[in-house]
Amino acid sequence: MSGFQALVLAGSRGVVDPVAAYAGVSHKGLATVAGLTLLERVLRALAEAGASRIAICTGDQIIAATALALRELPPVEVISAEASPSLSVRAALEKLGSPLLVTTVDHALLQPEWVRRFIADTPAGADISILLGEEAVVQAAAPGTRRTYLAFRDGRFSGCNLFYLATDRAVGALDLWRRVEAHRKQPWRIAMLLGPGVLLGFLLRRFTLRQAVARLGGKANVRAEAVTTPFGLAAVDVDKPSDLDLARRLQGDVG
Numbered sequence: 001m002s003g004f005q006a007l008v009l010a011g012s013r014g015v016v017d018p019v020a021a022y023a024g025v026s027h028k029g030l031a032t033v034a035g036l037t038l039l040e041r042v043l044r045a046l047a048e049a050g051a052s053r054i055a056i057c058t059g060d061q062i063i064a065a066t067a068l069a070l071r072e073l074p075p076v077e078v079i080s081a082e083a084s085p086s087l088s089v090r091a092a093l094e095k096l097g098s099p100l101l102v103t104t105v106d107h108a109l110l111q112p113e114w115v116r117r118f119i120a121d122t123p124a125g126a127d128i129s130i131l132l133g134e135e136a137v138v139q140a141a142a143p144g145t146r147r148t149y150l151a152f153r154d155g156r157f158s159g160c161n162l163f164y165l166a167t168d169r170a171v172g173a174l175d176l177w178r179r180v181e182a183h184r185k186q187p188w189r190i191a192m193l194l195g196p197g198v199l200l201g202f203l204l205r206r207f208t209l210r211q212a213v214a215r216l217g218g219k220a221n222v223r224a225e226a227v228t229t230p231f232g233l234a235a236v237d238v239d240k241p242s243d244l245d246l247a248r249r250l251q252g253d254v255g
């Protein structure tokens with residue numbers, strides 16, 4: 001797999017990030033694991049996976065300057081972060097075009113093989129795909145790790161912070177995401193947006209993972225696919241200090 005474009009989300013919510021505070025840095029992307037910042041680890045993994053064009057979406061000047069200064073990588077460009085993640089990805093899709101792989105700066109353990117496998121496993125004809133790890137696979141790779149799981153008829157799955165926008169039609173999914181973001185404090189509006197049938201199916205676990213993702217895609221008029229990964233560590237991102245400690249332990253970083 002070569003020649004794909006990649007976007008790294010590295011925005012800030014405008015509050016003190018607990019990981020950054022714990023690591024003593026201004027942005028969690030500057031926290032280190034095994035001698036490399038999270039930012040550099042992610043960018044290197046994407047480059048080694050075959051990305052020919054990499055953009056980082058951020059409003060942080062230090063993160064932007066650090067990304068631009070990294071050597072031995074394909075040229076990295078900076079895109080200004082928008083008011084929300086969905087708007088940031090939408091702006092990047094408009095600028096870069098598809099196909100576009102999207103991940104986050106806190107994907108500390110990201111490996112090139114995970115990226116290549118994800119893209120290869122995305123079904124032909126999909127507009128957008130998302131990567132998820134089944135609970136048993138995640139726990140086998142990182143025993144005791146605490147992740148957020150969504151329950152479906154065929155099991156419990158955790159997101160892996162990897163999305164593949166295979167066609168420009170994926171913008172429909174981003175627009176649905178934006179509407180959900182806008183109503184995150186009004187659950188009843190989200191219920192109206194998704195429809196009672198979809199919500200009831202989720203609550204009663206009537207759908208398998210792939211059926212649920214396909215149903216959500218239908219609400220956005222896109223073909224959406226769920227891809228499961230055999231790599232349990234793909235579900236480990238750095239949302240809290242304990243995640244940073246875990247990533248360091250898994251990489252043999254005891255300093």
